[in-house]
Amino acid sequence: MDLAELERKLIAAARRNPPSEQVPHTFEQRLLARLRACPVPDHWALWSQALWRAAAPCVGVMLLLGAWWWFSPARNLPANDLSQEFERTVLAAAEQEPPPDLSR
Amino acid sequence: MERTDADLIAAVLRGDTASFGPLVGKYSPRLFATARRYARRESEVEDIVQEVWVKAFQKLRTFRAEAPFEHWLMRLAVRTCYDFLRGHQRSREAAFSDLSAPEGDWLERFVSQPAPAGEQAEAARQLVGRVLEQLPPPARLVINLLEIEERSVKEIASLTGWSVPLVKVRAFRARAEMRRILAKMAKEKYL
Numbered sequence: 366m367d368l369a370e371l372e373r374k375l376i377a378a379a380r381r382n383p384p385s386e387q388v389p390h391t392f393e394q395r396l397l398a399r400l401r402a403c404p405v406p407d408h409w410a411l412w413s414q415a416l417w418r419a420a421a422p423c424v425g426v427m428l429l430l431g432a433w434w435w436f437s438p439a440r441n442l443p444a445n446d447l448s449q450e451f452e453r454t455v456l457a458a459a460e461q462e463p464p465p466d467l468s469r
Numbered sequence: 470m471e472r473t474d475a476d477l478i479a480a481v482l483r484g485d486t487a488s489f490g491p492l493v494g495k496y497s498p499r500l501f502a503t504a505r506r507y508a509r510r511e512s513e514v515e516d517i518v519q520e521v522w523v524k525a526f527q528k529l530r531t532f533r534a535e536a537p538f539e540h541w542l543m544r545l546a547v548r549t550c551y552d553f554l555r556g557h558q559r560s561r562e563a564a565f566s567d568l569s570a571p572e573g574d575w576l577e578r579f580v581s582q583p584a585p586a587g588e589q590a591e592a593a594r595q596l597v598g599r600v601l602e603q604l605p606p607p608a609r610l611v612i613n614l615l616e617i618e619e620r621s622v623k624e625i626a627s628l629t630g631w632s633v634p635l636v637k638v639r640a641f642r643a644r645a646e647m648r649r650i651l652a653k654m655a656k657e658k659y660l
Contacts, residue, residue: 366652368648368652368655369648371579371651372647372648372651373578375593375596375597375600375651376597376616376617378593378594378596378597379593379594379598379616379617380617382534382591383502383505384501384502384505385501385502385505386498386499386501387498388497388498388501388503389511389515392493392497392515392518392611393490393493393494393497396493396522396523397486397487397489397493397520399519399523400486400489400522400526401486403523410487433610440546445526449506452490
């Protein structure tokens, strides 16, 4: 069988028989009714809706973090603990450096 | 005086949904013909066209009147048809043993005498449909646009959103795949 010729003939048949352009009865009316029922989306409304939806999980995360901080044992340490640690870390390098040789 | 597409679009954007009606009436025949190339059942065809119009209505603000409305609409239609093909990939390996009687007869006539097997025959058209149904979605789309609708590679790139080299690669693969399917059909039927 000549496959190239078969392909050519089939393609030619498809070209010569385009599909029908017939539109179903009352299609336009049904479509317009549907479009009236679903108006054009307002992007600002969608954005604010998304923000409202995100608010609940954010509050949840905030409460969890708050509870974690409240019940954490680190909370019982003295308040200046962090500042002292910070100071010690910053000054550690300076304390370890040998004093400058002033004799030269 | 008849309102132009631009007048109708402007009216729709001002909130007059009824002005969308004349656009629907004018371009629906073309959209139905396009959708019928990709879907067989009438209910599917109607769903595709309806989806195209809903998208057009919702995205009308993004239409820049640099090109005719019809071109913009056809881009939406082709992309919707492609999404439909990807979403409805049936078992493409349907055997050719279940060719209908007219399709089988047409093929028999072609084998015995290639020249007289009428190209216009309805059976030939159905046979093409059967072959195209076995192609993967990109191949089916590109064969339809390039070979059957005889569009240029550049036009196809604009309609599909693919680059020109991608269209060429997909066309090459699609033709090879189509030949493979035809060879399989011939083998199944005559060996």
